[in-house]
Amino acid sequence: MWTWFHKLGSPPWMYRISGRILAILLPLTVAMLVVGAVWGLLYAPMDFKQGNSFRIIYFHVPASVVALAGYYVMAIAGAVSLIWRMKMAEVAMKCAAPVGAALTFLSLLSGAIWGKPTWGTYWVWDARITSMLILFFLYLGVIVLYQAYENKEAAGKACAVLSLVGMVNIPIIYKSVDWWYSLHQPATIKFTEESTMHSSMLQPLLLMILAFYCLFTCALLLNMRSELLRRGVGTSWVRALAVN
Amino acid sequence: MSLPTPSLAAFLSASLRRQLLLAYRRPVDTINPLLFFLLVVTLFPLGIGPDPAQLAEFAPGILWIVALLASLMAAEGMFRQDYEDGSLEQLLLSPQPLYLASLTYSFAHWLVTGVPLTLLSPLFATMLQLPVAALPVLLASMALGTAILSLVGSIGAALTVSLKRGGMLISLIIVPLYIPVLIFAAGAVRFAAEGFDPAPQLLLLAGMLSLSVALAPFAISAGLRISVDAG
Amino acid sequence: MSLPTPSLAAFLSASLRRQLLLAYRRPVDTINPLLFFLLVVTLFPLGIGPDPAQLAEFAPGILWIVALLASLMAAEGMFRQDYEDGSLEQLLLSPQPLYLASLTYSFAHWLVTGVPLTLLSPLFATMLQLPVAALPVLLASMALGTAILSLVGSIGAALTVSLKRGGMLISLIIVPLYIPVLIFAAGAVRFAAEGFDPAPQLLLLAGMLSLSVALAPFAISAGLRISVDAG
Amino acid sequence: MLAVRGLGLERGGRALLAGLDLDISSGQMVLIEGPNGSGKTTLLRSLAGLSRLGLSGRIDAQCDELLYLGHRAGIKQLLTPRENLAWACHSQGWNPAHIDSALERVGLSGRADLFCQHLSAGQQRRVNLARLYLSFDAQRERSLWLLDEPFTAIDRGGVAELANTMAQQVRRGGSVVLTSHQDLPLDIPLRRVVLGGAQ
Amino acid sequence: MLAVRGLGLERGGRALLAGLDLDISSGQMVLIEGPNGSGKTTLLRSLAGLSRLGLSGRIDAQCDELLYLGHRAGIKQLLTPRENLAWACHSQGWNPAHIDSALERVGLSGRADLFCQHLSAGQQRRVNLARLYLSFDAQRERSLWLLDEPFTAIDRGGVAELANTMAQQVRRGGSVVLTSHQDLPLDIPLRRVVLGGAQ
Numbered sequence A: 001m002w003t004w005f006h007k008l009g010s011p012p013w014m015y016r017i018s019g020r021i022l023a024i025l026l027p028l029t030v031a032m033l034v035v036g037a038v039w040g041l042l043y044a045p046m047d048f049k050q051g052n053s054f055r056i057i058y059f060h061v062p063a064s065v066v067a068l069a070g071y072y073v074m075a076i077a078g079a080v081s082l083i084w085r086m087k088m089a090e091v092a093m094k095c096a097a098p099v100g101a102a103l104t105f106l107s108l109l110s111g112a113i114w115g116k117p118t119w120g121t122y123w124v125w126d127a128r129i130t131s132m133l134i135l136f137f138l139y140l141g142v143i144v145l146y147q148a149y150e151n152k153e154a155a156g157k158a159c160a161v162l163s164l165v166g167m168v169n170i171p172i173i174y175k176s177v178d179w180w181y182s183l184h185q186p187a188t189i190k191f192t193e194e195s196t197m198h199s200s201m202l203q204p205l206l207l208m209i210l211a212f213y214c215l216f217t218c219a220l221l222l223n224m225r226s227e228l229l230r231r232g233v234g235t236s237w238v239r240a241l242a243v244n
Numbered sequence B, C: 001m002s003l004p005t006p007s008l009a010a011f012l013s014a015s016l017r018r019q020l021l022l023a024y025r026r027p028v029d030t031i032n033p034l035l036f037f038l039l040v041v042t043l044f045p046l047g048i049g050p051d052p053a054q055l056a057e058f059a060p061g062i063l064w065i066v067a068l069l070a071s072l073m074a075a076e077g078m079f080r081q082d083y084e085d086g087s088l089e090q091l092l093l094s095p096q097p098l099y100l101a102s103l104t105y106s107f108a109h110w111l112v113t114g115v116p117l118t119l120l121s122p123l124f125a126t127m128l129q130l131p132v133a134a135l136p137v138l139l140a141s142m143a144l145g146t147a148i149l150s151l152v153g154s155i156g157a158a159l160t161v162s163l164k165r166g167g168m169l170i171s172l173i174i175v176p177l178y179i180p181v182l183i184f185a186a187g188a189v190r191f192a193a194e195g196f197d198p199a200p201q202l203l204l205l206a207g208m209l210s211l212s213v214a215l216a217p218f219a220i221s222a223g224l225r226i227s228v229d230a231g
Numbered sequence D, E: 001m002l003a004v005r006g007l008g009l010e011r012g013g014r015a016l017l018a019g020l021d022l023d024i025s026s027g028q029m030v031l032i033e034g035p036n037g038s039g040k041t042t043l044l045r046s047l048a049g050l051s052r053l054g055l056s057g058r059i060d061a062q063c064d065e066l067l068y069l070g071h072r073a074g075i076k077q078l079l080t081p082r083e084n085l086a087w088a089c090h091s092q093g094w095n096p097a098h099i100d101s102a103l104e105r106v107g108l109s110g111r112a113d114l115f116c117q118h119l120s121a122g123q124q125r126r127v128n129l130a131r132l133y134l135s136f137d138a139q140r141e142r143s144l145w146l147l148d149e150p151f152t153a154i155d156r157g158g159v160a161e162l163a164n165t166m167a168q169q170v171r172r173g174g175s176v177v178l179t180s181h182q183d184l185p186l187d188i189p190l191r192r193v194v195l196g197g198a199q
């Protein structure tokens, strides 16, 4: 077990393995995205009340779901880096932040675009929307803090602490926002919460969600590889790579 | 490295006294949040129009948003001085447990900003036409809420203190963490104002407070160590 | 004491470049007012409820109060660094005219905080459901208003920079100067939102701006001299 | 009292020092020399355990008391010298009764109740140096002083007095690690560690 | 170049110095001595015109250039040495072309493009001292240097180099007023002004 753990900590090994994983996962992801998108955008039946505008759901919902999961990945990586002083975990944490933030932004953006046809406005303060926005802030906080530190080793530690604090808070935040929203039954259109979607709409959605999970993994790994190279400049294994 | 630990209680009380003395020597730190609070509360009628009914309806929210901003601004400079003049280094080197030491920082910060805000909040509340019936709940929510804000704020301050002119970065870090406090505290006051029972929210606040009292010091001390090291 | 004055224009542009370079080295300082704005704009619906109609009505006031707070926070640390690292002493000693030098400080501060706020304000406005028709006026009022805030804020910063204690007096003096800006700027936006003609308020703002461009630098340079001497 | 094995420090990708072995037993006075930027402060800070970034190798400190005085004075401008020292006593567990004599010895008895912000550069350093006397009076076994340019801004009289105190500390079985660009008026054996000019 | 008549300085109700007459003609080097807290910094700051509070008497400075280097380094942590000096050149009207040679002479050519926050204590002081070379190269008539403990944190080599520069400045007809607690390696006549120990 420990040898494995040790391996996980070594950049060259990680670089090699991630390379192998990506070789398989990347094409798979692309395939799933294409299939899901075509299926959802072209073949899935049109929503009777929203028309075609609802098809954006095939990007919006996966983005939203994976964005949240991404934060936990980041925070747990941070915890590992703090507890076992494991460089690799720190790299993972650092690299997860921008990916997660991007997905969050995609969710916000797609949602906003979706909002125009459905609610006639780009933005409403719905519970899910609001908590998504807050999640976006949490991501930004980690990214900006990392940038603000001159010394990247310190930056890593600081961000690890911050993301842990954030992880403790996320459930509280989500609960509180839900409560807040239920408190003021607002006059706005509500999400059709437990959506009674026809399975022919649901299947491509599930596929897209799976695809987005893979997408997150790929982006994370790619990000980590470049970071590893950046940090490893001058070390033997990077030189070895450069040679061949 | 084994060092004999001198009387802990004496140290903690001394460190608390020291912070309060410094605050007293520098009253601006205490007055500014209040002043700020007063200012913004007066700005609101100017900004959104003086209709009493409306004001009354939004008083809880407004009061709590301002309280939140006030304690945010106060949190920013919490460790700055100690960092720059090297007191922080000495604190880290002292054999005393950093966990408790950082707790005293948050506690002092609360005494200096949270308590005055709490005590004056009824005044501001009446300026915003908040029904008198809600004042006790306002006080309770303020006392609990500002304490949480102080603890969470210290985390942000500790993590950012070494960043030259890190400035308002702290707001990005901790405002998201403030949000539950805002929601439940403002909710409690609103409930009270509308005649419902605010007990659940107050209990929730109490729970969050005990949680942050237990956990925040870890984050704070970690943050301080990192900052001193990076400086 | 007669000193040869080197090319003034070169000095001013250099001094401006220097400030912008410093801001660029600390991008946080530029982003922070924006993030702060965004965060606080988020706090309001959480505090007072998400009903778009209500929000739309309060949008002008809220936007302007937050803009005021953002530039207030940014102004606070304006000369702090230069004072502590001694750059201010050197500036006072240099043969260059302090009046213009201090003007560059305010100008740089506006470029770094005011302009970004102005440019992004439409985004925040839409989040608060401000009618699109009012956006141009919002932009105009922001551009004018933040400039005034920067100048007035510099006065406060210059007077308070050396004060290790006290200083609340100054904030008392400065804060009231902010209020007219708030009233007229928020008023202009509200007028625009409700379909009236906001020209008078905007003209008033322009007048206040030219007035402060002319006078503020005197106060600023005087403040800086006093601060360095007292320090 | 202090054992350093294969210590390496790097800053900004450049190695400040590498493979440093250093044993400081009680009763030793070590002077760390080197031109500006050779890494003295960084070394002292890592010995004190204040900086771990970019550090490799092992540092074991076996001491009952570790006192570090760095470039930063570590005193509060809004507290008086006496108040500052009282705080130091609490955090280090020294006896506050000795504060007056310490202030006496750094020649600040006349300024004991003036805010430190009004003190001159040297006087502020002296407030900080008073810690040495307090630590000395605490009579701790195995006490280790890490002093980064302790003579900065101190006048001649002060320098002599200070050097004398260090000598006593060493005789008493404590040890002192210091950096300085001035040559010290010392009558006791001095061990020199020279850091190469990374400049 | 500088004429002081009946200068009195008081701080916190206590007179630091009273009735000081001082004439500094070109080509003179004046060393202001005195124990910590005797008022050297305060005096220098009032000569520079930086502090007027609690000041009585008259100070006439007849010089084309007045350069004051105090306890505060006056450099920006987030700028590189080169950028810092470029700024100094603009504000003082010096020729930026000389920056490189100045950095060379303070031994920072290797660090010219590193943020000053990464520099060591001495290196930061050296960035500040580079102003002296710039001013020297500007060849101004009647240039007056007011240096408050210029040798702080500077290593031996630096001190020698620096003293040498001051000597040249004096030979060239400029004048130097400095305070220092170290004795300087100088081969030129030195006028001493001793301030009584207000300590």
Ligand code: HEM
Pocket (backbone or CB within 6 Å): A057, A060, A061, A064, A065, A107, A108, A109, A110, A111, A112, A113, A114, A115, A116, A118, A122, A123, A128, A129, A130, A131, A132, A133, A190, A191, A192, A193, A195, A196, A197
């Ligand atoms: C936690 C984050 C989010 C999740 C899990 C989420 C999930 C969903 C789901 C499942 C639907 C489909 C509902 C239906 O069956 O019609 C939906 C619809 C929608 N979402 Fe989101 N969403 C999130 C955030 C957002 C955000 C941030 C926005 C806007 C900025 C947004 C705007 C919309 C809109 C406009 C619709 C279509 C209107 C409707 O179907 O009621 N959502 N979202």
Ligand SMILES: Nc1ncnc2c1ncn2[C@@H]1O[C@H](COP(=O)(O)OP(=O)(O)OP(=O)(O)O)[C@@H](O)[C@H]1O
Pocket (backbone or CB within 6 Å): D011, D012, D013, D014, D016, D034, D035, D036, D037, D038, D039, D040, D041, D042, D043, D198, D199, E111, E114, E118, E119, E120, E121, E122, E123, E153
């Ligand atoms: N981020 C960085 N990039 C490059 N060099 C750095 C960085 N941080 C520190 N350094 C270098 O590390 C050294 C720090 O040395 P340190 O402060 O220990 O010097 P010192 O021996 O105390 O010098 P002094 O005698 O002036 O106090 C300096 O040479 C500095 O230039």
Ligand SMILES: Nc1ncnc2c1ncn2[C@@H]1O[C@H](COP(=O)(O)OP(=O)(O)OP(=O)(O)O)[C@@H](O)[C@H]1O
Pocket (backbone or CB within 6 Å): D111, D114, D118, D119, D120, D121, D122, D123, D153, E011, E012, E013, E014, E016, E034, E035, E036, E037, E038, E039, E040, E041, E042, E043, E198, E199
């Ligand atoms: N407000 C005040 N009240 C009382 N004394 C004061 C006040 N302000 C300054 N002083 C005294 O004035 C003196 C300031 O002297 P100054 O800083 O010029 O000393 P210095 O000669 O530069 O000393 P050093 O060699 O340490 O730099 C100090 O003795 C200080 O105690």
Ligand SMILES: [Mg+2]
Pocket (backbone or CB within 6 Å): D040, D041, D042, D071, D148, E120, E121, E122
């Ligand atoms: Mg050093």
Ligand SMILES: [Mg+2]
Pocket (backbone or CB within 6 Å): D120, D121, D122, E040, E041, E042, E071, E148
């Ligand atoms: Mg002095």
